[in-house]
Amino acid sequence: MPRDENILRQKAGGPMVWLMALAPLVFRLLRAVWPIPHFGKTFVVTRYDDVRAVFLDDRTYRVPYREKLDVIMGGQPFFLGMDDTADYRRDTGAMRQVVLRSDVPTLLAPDVERLAQDAVDKGNGQLEVVDSLVRHVTFKVFGKYFGITDPPGEDLRVWATRLFEFQFADAGNDPALRSEVDHIAPALCAHVLALIEARLQSGMFGDDVLGRCLTMQAKGEIGFSDDQIRTALIGFMVGGPPQPPMVLPQALEQLLRRPDALAQAQQAARDGDDALLAGFVFEAMRFDPLAPALPRVATQKSVIAVGTRHMTTIPSGANVYAAFSSAMMDERRIPSPLQFNPRRQPHEYIHFGHGLHTCFGIHMNQALLPLMLKPLLKRSGLRRAPGRPGHLSKSGAFSNAINVLYD
Amino acid sequence: MKQTTLSVVLEVQPQSADNLSALIGELRHREDKPPPGSSEQYGRLKNGVPVLHFMSLSVFPSADYDPIFVIEANFDGPAGVFWGQLEATLGIELRAMLRCCKKPADQDGPLYLAVTSPDSRVPLAPYLEARTLRPSVFHHGTRGMDRDRILREGELFLATRRVLTQSSPTLANPYRAMTAEQIHANLRAALQPDFPWLDIPAPIRISRIERAGDLARLIIFLFLLLACLSIPGAVIAFISPWQRFLVIFAVLGCVVAFALYLMRAPLEGLGAPSRSGGLTASSLSRRNKLTSLAHPATLAIAVMVLLALYIAVASAIGTALAVLFTGLPVETLWCPTIRVVALGLVSVFLFTIPALVFWLRRLERRDASHDAPPIDSDMMLKMGQREDRIAQNHMGSVVLVKPGVLRTLLFRTGHRGLGLVLRVVATDGYLGSMRTIHFAHWAFVNNGSRLMFFSNFDHSWESYLDDFIEKAHGGLTLAWGSCIGFPPTRFLVLDGASHGRKFKAWARHSMAVSRFWFAAYKDYTVDQIERHARIANGLRQIALTKKEADAWVRDL
Numbered sequence: 006m007p008r009d010e011n012i013l014r015q016k017a018g019g020p021m022v023w024l025m026a027l028a029p030l031v032f033r034l035l036r037a038v039w040p041i042p043h044f045g046k047t048f049v050v051t052r053y054d055d056v057r058a059v060f061l062d063d064r065t066y067r068v069p070y071r072e073k074l075d076v077i078m079g080g081q082p083f084f085l086g087m088d089d090t091a092d093y094r095r096d097t098g099a100m101r102q103v104v105l106r107s108d109v110p111t112l113l114a115p116d117v118e119r120l121a122q123d124a125v126d127k128g129n130g131q132l133e134v135v136d137s138l139v140r141h142v143t144f145k146v147f148g149k150y151f152g153i154t155d156p157p158g159e160d161l162r163v164w165a166t167r168l169f170e171f172q173f174a175d176a177g178n179d180p181a182l183r184s185e186v187d188h189i190a191p192a193l194c195a196h197v198l199a200l201i202e203a204r205l206q207s208g209m210f211g212d213d214v215l216g217r218c219l220t221m222q223a224k225g226e227i228g229f230s231d232d233q234i235r236t237a238l239i240g241f242m243v244g245g246p247p248q249p250p251m252v253l254p255q256a257l258e259q260l261l262r263r264p265d266a267l268a269q270a271q272q273a274a275r276d277g278d279d280a281l282l283a284g285f286v287f288e289a290m291r292f293d294p295l296a297p298a299l300p301r302v303a304t305q306k307s308v309i310a311v312g313t314r315h316m317t318t319i320p321s322g323a324n325v326y327a328a329f330s331s332a333m334m335d336e337r338r339i340p341s342p343l344q345f346n347p348r349r350q351p352h353e354y355i356h357f358g359h360g361l362h363t364c365f366g367i368h369m370n371q372a373l374l375p376l377m378l379k380p381l382l383k384r385s386g387l388r389r390a391p392g393r394p395g396h397l398s399k400s401g402a403f404s405n406a407i408n409v410l411y412d
Numbered sequence: 413m414k415q416t417t418l419s420v421v422l423e424v425q426p427q428s429a430d431n432l433s434a435l436i437g438e439l440r441h442r443e444d445k446p447p448p449g450s451s452e453q454y455g456r457l458k459n460g461v462p463v464l465h466f467m468s469l470s471v472f473p474s475a476d477y478d479p480i481f482v483i484e485a486n487f488d489g490p491a492g493v494f495w496g497q498l499e500a501t502l503g504i505e506l507r508a509m510l511r512c513c514k515k516p517a518d519q520d521g522p523l524y525l526a527v528t529s530p531d532s533r534v535p536l537a538p539y540l541e542a543r544t545l546r547p548s549v550f551h552h553g554t555r556g557m558d559r560d561r562i563l564r565e566g567e568l569f570l571a572t573r574r575v576l577t578q579s580s581p582t583l584a585n586p587y588r589a590m591t592a593e594q595i596h597a598n599l600r601a602a603l604q605p606d607f608p609w610l611d612i613p614a615p616i617r618i619s620r621i622e623r624a625g626d627l628a629r630l631i632i633f634l635f636l637l638l639a640c641l642s643i644p645g646a647v648i649a650f651i652s653p654w655q656r657f658l659v660i661f662a663v664l665g666c667v668v669a670f671a672l673y674l675m676r677a678p679l680e681g682l683g684a685p686s687r688s689g690g691l692t693a694s695s696l697s698r699r700n701k702l703t704s705l706a707h708p709a710t711l712a713i714a715v716m717v718l719l720a721l722y723i724a725v726a727s728a729i730g731t732a733l734a735v736l737f738t739g740l741p742v743e744t745l746w747c748p749t750i751r752v753v754a755l756g757l758v759s760v761f762l763f764t765i766p767a768l769v770f771w772l773r774r775l776e777r778r779d780a781s782h783d784a785p786p787i788d789s790d791m792m793l794k795m796g797q798r799e800d801r802i803a804q805n806h807m808g809s810v811v812l813v814k815p816g817v818l819r820t821l822l823f824r825t826g827h828r829g830l831g832l833v834l835r836v837v838a839t840d841g842y843l844g845s846m847r848t849i850h851f852a853h854w855a856f857v858n859n860g861s862r863l864m865f866f867s868n869f870d871h872s873w874e875s876y877l878d879d880f881i882e883k884a885h886g887g888l889t890l891a892w893g894s895c896i897g898f899p900p901t902r903f904l905v906l907d908g909a910s911h912g913r914k915f916k917a918w919a920r921h922s923m924a925v926s927r928f929w930f931a932a933y934k935d936y937t938v939d940q941i942e943r944h945a946r947i948a949n950g951l952r953q954i955a956l957t958k959k960e961a962d963a964w965v966r967d968l
């Protein structure tokens with residue numbers, strides 16, 4: 006994989022990053038006094054119950070991803086942009102036949118732990134976590150698992166991250182980004198189609214996801230045309246791997262702020278107690294999750310929080326933001342939300358969405374995210390590097406860098 | 413950790429009552445006999461709702477009302493968290509049950525429709541929260557003990573058994589030869605590695621803030637009660653010179669007292685011998701500690717202080733109000749206000765209370781009691797099948813409330829007062845001299861026309877009621893005496909529940925089958941939990957003095 010220093014477009018820092026740091030406080034206030042604030046046709050739901058209600062009512066609150074997905078996929082529909090239709094069920098059902106839960110412990114987890122261990126060993130007591138550890142491991146493991154290699158002379162990490170930014174973190178529709186995407190998207194489609202073609206030519210499908218898709222295609226199963234396969238694989242590579250390098254460094258930053266929790270998480274890592282380690286990682290993520298909110302668009306006039314004092318009517322066409330970061334801090338449902346507690350109930354976390362569009366990779370994430378940090382956490386003397394580099398820096402929605410030292 | 417007791421009472425669509433009972437039965441069956449390979453009995457609820465101590469789901473049929481569906485819950489911490497956990501665990505089952513209930517006619521109707529419409533995925537918790545009923549009186553036997561602590565200390569206790577057991581029948585048990593302090597030191601050393609929490613001080617069971625709040629609520633209640641009772645006297649005190657006032661009220665008081673004296677005895681055949689355990693003067697004794705309100709001197713001083721405080725506060729408020737309404741200066745108003753307040757207070761004891769008791773006694777003498785309530789043998793069989801399966805048992809009952817202004821006022825005020833007194837007094841698990849109740853509560857349902865009672869108690873139903881009859885009949889008569897069919901009462905707290913046989917028949921008749929009942933620590937009685945707590949508290953200490961160790965070792 007060629008090394009590219011500019012995987013992220015934006016420079017670190019800036020006013021947006023500062024504003025985002027205030028989000029927890031603002032949400033706390035809003036939950037108490039104005040649980041569903043709205044500005045024109047934009048509504049934000051902040052309480053746990055209302056966030057769940059929005060996610061669960063996918064008929065009324067539809068995902069708004071279709072338009073940009075069409076740009077990325079060249080018009081071929083990907084299930085992330087769909088309603089709960091027969092097409093949605095066909096496509097997700099097809100992919101569940103080739104992305105198996107049983108792969109996580111057998112294929113993925115060992116690779117993740119080994120590569121993460123290598124990265125930590127190579128760091129020799131000093132490591133930049135975002136790129137050298139998490140992004141490196143994620144792209145290596147998922148690239149191999151899905152069967153998607155770097156495009157010739159290009160860097161898949163950059164392409165996937167650009168397309169991810171365009172799809173999920175480009176509310177302002179930046180023209181510069183768009184022109185990059187106009188180049189990357191068709192090139193990535195062509196690249197994946199070429200990979201498909203090459204495998205078909207060789208007749209050796211292999212046991213990665215691409216290979217399994219081609220086996221299904223050969224059997225005449227529905228949902229596995231060339232275009233369907235390449236759309237799903239691009240969807241996975243764009244929707245999945247850019248995210249661990251966002252959230253895991255954030256989780257580590259939260260652990261570094263809590264020496265007690267860090268020490269206990271390290272102990273769990275050393276004891277090989279993966280369930281408890283996962284508890285620490287997902288709890289740390291609760292204090293700084295993927296994003297403040299996920300977007301939806303109201304397909305019809307509707308009412309949120311019926312029969313309560315903050316009942317709100319949402320007009321058709323309104324933009325509704327389900328603030329899952331706020332929901333995970335809602336003291337009305339989450340016990341002592343400001344306390345760091347690695348033994349919470351599963352329903353207290355909404356890291357991977359909820360309802361119809363719950364993350365397709367949720368099972369992988371639940372097992373693999375903790376494992377990516379495990380070898381680092383096992384090391385004694387784990388601490389921040391001196392000065393600014395030892396603290397997490399962000400560029401826009403992305404984690405930029407965080408440097409740590411260990412013995 | 414503060415515990416919470418609450419219930420949700422929902423009217424059932426009559427045609428869906430059987431369906432509802434079947435749904436509850438299915439849930440019970442599934443939790444009783446989980447599919448092979450899955451978790452322990454009731455494991456889903458135990459793990460999914462870690463704050464839960466006891467919970468029941470019942471359907472109360474009635475000849476006078478449509479059936480009601482009751483969710484009774486006793487848990488740690490705030491209700492919102494509990495509902496969130498319950499919804500995450502039993503959401504699907506509960507939604508199906510809610511669909512058997514009626515749409516509330518009040519402002520919760522739209523929320524009901526939203527959660528029960530076909531395919532609805534609207535969160536249930538807000539609806540359950542909106543329909544939550546706070547108990548009128550409740551009692552927590554293991555006050556301030558969160559569930560996790562009860563379970564942890566139970567495990568610790570079992571571990572002490574293992575350590576203390578003789579390793580081989582042929583070898584002498586080393587613990588026999590040790591002093592209490594050595595036993596403590598050895599046990600602690602043996603158990604600390606497996607129970608690292610022994611190094612952390614025990615969580616405070618009742619915080620000072622909670623205690624102060626309980627006391628403050630009781631005092632405010634007493635103040636308001638005195639203020640209300642003194643209204644008739646205070647009105648007359650406005651126009652009457654104080655000498656005349658005292659004479660008139662003394663005469664009135666004597667008349668009422670004489671009438672009461674004539675009516676004091678039970679009617680022919682309606683008396684019941686009562687022993688200790690009531691709200692009687694006999695529990696006062698000079699042998700009690702001076703710091704306890706059960707010492708007559710302390711009680712007398714406390715009452716005096718309270719009354720003096722009442723006069724001061726009520727006069728201050730009265731003066732302020734008088735200044736507001738009349739515009740006259742404080743100097744002119746404070747003296748007459750104190751006079752009115754003080755005379756009003758005198759009238760409470762000279763006349764108002766005796767007069768109310770007189771009125772009550774007249775009602776009591778004409779009350780009808782239900783001496784032979786019909787017992788449904790099928791229902792009895794079902795109840796019997798569910799009882800005595802574990803160390804604890806459960807009962808739920810609903811009864812009609814007697815009508816009338818006085819009854820309603822006395823009953824509501826009595827419940828409020830009893831509830832507040834229990835919070836202040838019952839802090840160590842004891843209710844009177846009985847300690848067999850984990851969680852119990854009363855609540856008014858159907859717009860106050862019925863009274864519901866739930867209890868999660870130790871041992872059998874018979875022994876529980878015997879205990880109640882023997883040791884807490886006064887409180888019980890106060891809490892239940894204004895219900896239709898209750899055995900004949902006297903002066904609100906006498907007789908009543910002391911009619912043991914009649915009371916039991918009446919209570920059985922009012923009960924419904926506990927269709928679904930969850931107990932988080934089914935092997936522990938309240939006494940056992942307290943014993944575990946004492947052992948754990950001792951082991952939390954690095955060393956005990958000889959005296960402490962001698963007391964501590966008796967629990968082992």
Ligand code: HEM
Pocket residue numbers: 068084085086097240241242244245246248249252295299300356357358359361362363364365366367369370374
């Ligand atoms: C840290 C890692 C990840 C996080 C935090 C995350 C988070 C999310 C979230 C919040 C959604 C819901 C979006 C919405 O409802 O608007 C989602 C959906 C999705 N995620 Fe992930 N994800 C992660 C990793 C992955 C991975 C590794 C894959 C690869 C398979 C993946 C594939 C998907 C797909 C395909 C969807 C759409 C599911 C659907 O529409 O049914 N994600 N993810």
